[in-house]
Amino acid sequence: MKTIKKYIPLYIMLLPGFLYLLVNNYLPMFGIIIAFKNMNFAKGLLKSDWVGFANFKYLFTTPDAFRITRNTIGYNAAFIVVGLIVSVTIAILLSEIRSKICVRVYQTVIMLPFMISMVIVSYLAYAFLAGDTGFINGVLKVLHIEKISWYNEPKYWPFILIFINSWKGAGYNSVIYLASILGIDPELYEAASIDGISKMKEIRYITLPLIKPTIITMVLLSIGRIFYSDFGLFYQVPMNSGALIDVTNTIDTYVYRGLMTLGNIGMSSAAGVYQSFVGFILVIIANWITKRYSSENTLF
């Protein structure tokens, strides 16, 4: 009893965070039963009728289920590959550039997009893409090319979204890879330099192999999150344009629209549970692989 008493201050310190997690994270977990009910507000959640998997059956008979899964996974896969190439390249260049002032300036600038919200990003994108007044259409006009109605043309959006995602994330991710490169023993480069090895070979045979663990960890972490998408990127940046819905609807935007604009709680909650469960399995698998690969970098 006396030992417990000694620890009481610790429990008091844990209490606010514990209560917050309980409310914000755990209570909604039990709320997933909404997906298995026919939600009736007059009856309340607990007294609404159970419908089993009816909401899920219905969701998976619509073409939406396939489309939102394809978009969520497809975009994330592209983001992982393109983001990796861009940020590793930037990190290597930054590590090689001698002028420390230049490196600082480059790094400051490329981290800027990380600091702003997707709402601001949507304003920046609009200034370039707006139909009548956008900067790009202005350039096309000068070149006597017919203007493009960007917000009504789905075919361009996979590229636009991948570009914006890389633009926003490159700074952040390159910081991680740069930290990893700066941790490499400088003697390796000195030895290579004495042997007269070219820069390209140095990068290929020293830098890349030695940052491989970081790359693998980062990729696995992203794979663990592949069922989740950035709501702002897919909703706010394309301005919720109906013409683009085929290529911009992801699980997150689907759940939001179902809940807020369509009032289809059954479908919306079923899609949410689908995301939570598959997401859970993926993050467990990704973490398990990471653990086997390097025990230091696991999530838990």
Next chain:
Amino acid sequence: MAKKGDRGFQILANAIMTVVSVSTVLPFILLIIASFTKDTDITLYGYSFFPKHWSLDAYNYIYKEKDQIFNAYLITVIVTAVGTTIGLMISVLYAYALSKPRFPGKKFFSVFLIITMLFNGGLVPTYFMYTQIFHIKNTIFALIIPSLLMNAFNVILIRSYLQNNIPQALTESAFIDGASEYQIVWKIVFPMAKPIVATIGLFIGLAYWNDWMNGLYYITNAKLFSVQQLLANMMRNIEYLSKNANTNINLSNIANSIPKASVRMAIAVIGILPILIVYPFVQKYFVKGISLGAVKG
């Protein structure tokens, strides 16, 4: 050190990074220039880096119509200040307790935290819980409490830092000397953990400053709009107009309520201005925090 081809490589590397940096910063410059462009220029010639007429009209307009915008700014500042302070407090306290070598129930509190990283209930149950049980819709709590206050990732970062940088012997001897756990946290742990507290504080603060999703879910009362939500709503009104441009619905009310292009851009500039000003001074904390997160999640 200098060897054949190295000079060429330096030039190439700098050239690539210059192109990357310039293309990163160009959208921001276009935004700022647009806010100083005469509005009719934007309507007639579109957004341009070299406007025909410069003008302060947008900022004058904001100053004249300051009530709504100042109010949004006030909401953003209050929410950011309160959210960051409380969030930082409860995160550091939770992390400090977990950094203790052993106490009954430590494992439970640790697992309790980690599970939140693996599984979540999703938007629908969260939305119903906050609106139907806690009734936070259209209250300032809706901007502070949901999802942003504390997350497992930050707590784990703080805990690792405390474990590695604050010797157990120090807090233990303070304890033996008669200091209470609370005094230890306040007088020893907080001051010694300054770097990580600054880093995590900036992350939380940035998340609050930039948040618009809690507003999207829970706020419909214009008096509680943050800057971000104000901007998001203006964008949605434009989209609504363009969708219904060919219908007979009387849209003049909505059209009149949307500020002109240059004004919108000026509001966006004001929204990111504090970030642009503070950022160069705190960048090193961000870099440190990001590398820290990569090393040990």
